[in-house]
Amino acid sequence: AQSVTQLGSHVSVSEGALVLLRCNYSSSVPPYLFWYVQYPNQGLQLLLKYTSAATLVKGINGFEAEFKKSETSFHLTKPSAHMSDAAEYFCAVSNYNQGGKLIFGQGTELSVKP
């Protein structure tokens, strides 16, 4: 079975500050890991994915995440927050055998203060 835990349902940062959104996963097989972003009244947009290649993954909009097997983590970071980053962020897990099935975390709402 697979599961995802996102630590912190709400995170608030100042504009220009580091963004760190935490994600821990559980998987009995090698995982595929994803971060999605959702803006109000919109669907989900893929930020980045890890599918067993490089452990440091760079995504869109300056975001990146590092897969750490020993810590079962896949935290999302961005060096400098922008007002437009305010949204809800979801971490998700899948594996080679699951096709289109994603298991999502509960989400983290990011607020950016001016």
Add this chain to the structure above:
Amino acid sequence: KAGVTQTPRYLIKTRGQQVTLSCSPISGHRSVSWYQQTPGQGLQFLFEYFSETQRNKGNFPGRFSGRQFSNSRSEMNVSTLELGDSALYLCASAHDRGSYEQYFGPGTRLTVT
């Protein structure tokens, strides 16, 4: 290339009724997955279709069903609606089952009264 489209965007139904939601994947994509999003349960996988066949199913009652057509368009149906079915229903498409990049549509907001 046009993105994933879902129709209708908003829907209000009464308990006991049934509803059909439609999803058109990105051109060339053959895999379609459906998710339910609620404030309490978050994002939950409903089912996945590929080549007109259901390939994977989440833990939902039989009132939730779906199908996929030869042009990869998909529909999901919910019968005997309950208040708890009020949710945002999201459709995602991928090029094929081995593609791990899923592209989501804007969703259909279903309200059951």
